[in-house]
Amino acid sequence: MTTLKQRWESVEQSVEEACASAGRARSDVRVIGVSKTVGLDAVAEAIEAGIHDFGENRPDELVRKHDAFPDERWHFIGNIQSRQLDKVVGRACLIHSLYQTKHADKIDRLAGEAGIVQPVLIEVNDGESNKQGVADDELVAMLEHCAALEHVRVEGLMIMAPIGDASVARATFARLRALRDKAQAEFAQRGIDMDLHELSMGMSNDYPEGIGEGATMVRIGRAIFSADYAG
Numbered sequence: 001m002t003t004l005k006q007r008w009e010s011v012e013q014s015v016e017e018a019c020a021s022a023g024r025a026r027s028d029v030r031v032i033g034v035s036k037t038v039g040l041d042a043v044a045e046a047i048e049a050g051i052h053d054f055g056e057n058r059p060d061e062l063v064r065k066h067d068a069f070p071d072e073r074w075h076f077i078g079n080i081q082s083r084q085l086d087k088v089v090g091r092a093c094l095i096h097s098l099y100q101t102k103h104a105d106k107i108d109r110l111a112g113e114a115g116i117v118q119p120v121l122i123e124v125n126d127g128e129s130n131k132q133g134v135a136d137d138e139l140v141a142m143l144e145h146c147a148a149l150e151h152v153r154v155e156g157l158m159i160m161a162p163i164g165d166a167s168v169a170r171a172t173f174a175r176l177r178a179l180r181d182k183a184q185a186e187f188a189q190r191g192i193d194m195d196l197h198e199l200s201m202g203m204s205n206d207y208p209e210g211i212g213e214g215a216t217m218v219r220i221g222r223a224i225f226s227a228d229y230a231g
């Protein structure tokens with residue numbers, strides 16, 4: 001058994017190593033502690049250990065934890081349901097999992113009512129293991145749709161790699177980065193103002209691969225919060 005603080009230190013060390021071997025600065029990568037399986041006590045312990053970005057995948061939990069710890073940064077990383085979006089908009093510093101235009105429109109409306117601009121990432125499908133995310137060839141259209149929304153700001157892309165094989169994960173992340181570079185170049189050429197600087201890619205089992213391919217955010221749950229995580 002390990003303590004949260006020990007696990008966090010070990011994650012931090014691996015993140016530093018992955019940054020060093022990719023020739024990147026540690027400050028280029030933000031670690032998001034995915035607290036979706038733990039309660040308020042563990043979040044308090046994590047804050048004490050120095051974690052200030054947290055990820056949640058259920059709106060009610062986001063509300064509960066955000067309201068308990070309003071000074072921390074709360075990321076929404078879960079499946080979006082239209083009727084729950086009012087709980088997420090404004091509370092989430094970043095929504096990682098947007099991929100449908102109807103949800104973008106609703107976020108725009110809710111953010112407009114609240115007088116804010118909601119930062120989001122567009123989730124891209126990994127092409128095999130899951131259903132969420134836009135397909136590669138629909139990404140530009142989705143980004144264009146969002147570029148026209150006054151109260152939604154797209155800051156980058158997110159992906160979940162298939163579980164299991166590190167080389168597959170790495171290829172998935174490389175593909176996301178290439179897609180981002182291509183979309184960014186296209187928007188620049190067309191004079192559309194969009195800065196896709198964030199790449200949210202990498203979880204407990206594949207964050208070194210994410211960092212190696214340019215992740216600016218890694219979403220780590222078990223490696224931080226699970227006492228029996230073996231790595």
Ligand SMILES: *Cc1c(COP(=O)(O)O)cnc(C)c1O
Pocket residue numbers: 034036057077078160203204205219220221222223
């Ligand atoms: C649960 C979850 C994570 C964290 O996964 P771990 O394997 O526990 O690190 C990251 N991203 C998303 C979208 C998740 O749902």
